[in-house]
Amino acid sequence: MSTTVIVAHNPPRRRQSKSEPPMMRIVLLGKSVSENSRVGNFLLERAVFDSEAPPDVVERIGGRLKDRHVTVINSPQLLQKHLSLRHITQAVRECVYLSDPGPHVIVLLLKHECSAEDQECVEKVLDCFSEQVYQHTMVLTTQNPTENNDILQKIIQKCCNRHFSLQGSSSPDDLLQTFEDIVQMNDGRHLDCAEASQCFKMKQQATESFSEGEKLNLVVCGSDGTLKSSISELILQQTDRSSAVDLHGRVISVVELPALFNTRLSEEEVMRQTLRCVSLCDPGVHVFLLIIPDASLTDEDKAEMEEIQSIFSSRIKKHIMILIMQNSEHQTAELNEETQSVIERFGGRHHFFGPTTQVSTLMENVEKMLEENSGEIFSTQLFLEDIWRKCEEMKKKIHSLETHLLSQGNEQKNWS
Missing domain, CATH: 3.40.50.300 (P-loop containing nucleotide triphosphate hydrolases)
Structure with a gap:
């Protein structure tokens, strides 16, 4: 499996003015590109996530719903059971990076037929985010349940009993309202990414010991x-x-x-x-x-x-x-x-x-x-010094070209 790739479709975060609508950052975790794309497109009400995209791509796409700016960070492969901890921690870093300064809601896209391995995988992934991650997490399913699944119910209970079943009659407003309830329950606070970074640091220090x-x-x-x-x-x-x-x-x-x-x-x-x-x-x-x-x-x-x-x-x-x-x-x-x-x-x-x-x-x-x-x-x-130097060289070339074009323009005016 290849490394995780960032694809950010909106500009870097800037300071929000008082007149702008509030921002909500949502991390969508799953193990199926097509299912994650379906949910992301449903939420943003437009076809922005590609159902045939490579599974190792983590995408960030923003939009506006009602009076909210919504940013969806889509990681469609993070709940796959075969991933090593190294791949998981690196993918979590990507999610944290793209949701800076932190996500308000984490959505687990799960099937009703959950196994003990699925539960272990979910816990391993969420533990890499933060100890407080369950306060910001919910479960989303897209299939009608054939029977009650005890493992799924345990995961839902750990997520403060938050569960949304996406059906044909569901609307984006219904799902957005569920997110709003989570944000309100956390008094508008996002998941502390500094704590997640500290978690990575502690894991690294434990390894280095x-x-x-x-x-x-x-x-x-x-x-x-x-x-x-x-x-x-x-x-x-x-x-x-x-x-x-x-x-x-x-x-x-x-x-x-x-x-x-x-x-x-x-x-x-x-x-x-x-x-x-x-x-x-x-x-x-x-x-x-x-x-x-x-x-x-x-x-x-x-x-x-x-x-x-x-x-x-x-x-x-x-x-x-x-x-x-x-x-x-x-x-x-x-x-x-x-x-x-x-x-x-x-x-x-x-x-x-x-x-x-x-x-x-x-x-x-x-x-x-x-x-x-x-x-x-x-x-x-x-590396940053090299980037800065290249930018300065590019500015000089542009300035030289502008000067040359201006000079040619003046010559043509004089001839006419």
Whole structure:
């Protein structure tokens, strides 16, 4: 499974004036893209969520209902039972980020045939938000019950007996009123995201206490989401226990960078995703692992590398290692001319990785790389400085072009 991707369809939050209607932020959690899309579209009264969207996309879409500004953060895969805790905590971070400063309502989209595994999954996800999360949570079902389900009833009871059954006769106003009741019960307060952040920090500190080594932040990047996920899982190994594990004497945290060359995302959204990934690696990224195949590069591979170099600038060279994926057990250390060119372009470091490769050998090369860099990291501040520099360069180019066009206009007037 690939990493979670943010798609924000409305502008960043700004300070609300007294004349504006109040804001309500709703997080919609489920395990079916089509069902989540149906509920989100029903609430916003327009077809804004794609029922065929990838399951790893977390979307934020806003609208206005009656006298309310409503923002829906849709995470259609977070209640799937097979997710590791690492995937859950990262997806919860996305929901918290997109609902800043915090959601007013969390909606659990569940089926009536709930199992004990479903209940365990719900509790695991909600515990990652906050201890007070149930005060802001409700259950929503979209099917007529065939019989009473004890597990579902237990979940509803834990959510202060809040349950909405979406039927053909239901209206968005009915559902909105249920949300209003939850907001009123909480005196208008949203879920405290600072508390959720503290929860993440405590989990991280608890994990780091198992190792005396320093934390090592890795970002896995490339165009192939399946390869990125498989490498992440191999590095972290026991990801069901923690979002970071002790390996080769260090506590290691792995973040998967979404594919940057994506026609569905605007340039602003791509930059937001990239900044988020760097920010998740506080205080910064030690090593970027760029995955490429041990074969001719596809157009997607080439476009992805162009985008990485454009966004991160030449400063990424000393922090990047090319990870060459080999499918065959009969591996070779020979490099084709195209791959050699890529390695040289990104600083000269590479490592072969295949079915028989040990993670420990990769980590030895990473350790050597860290020694060469004297522990230096690619920090969020460094990334922001690059963005600022690019913005200033763009302003100068625009100013130069405007001056040139103005000069041409004056010349034409003089000739006439």
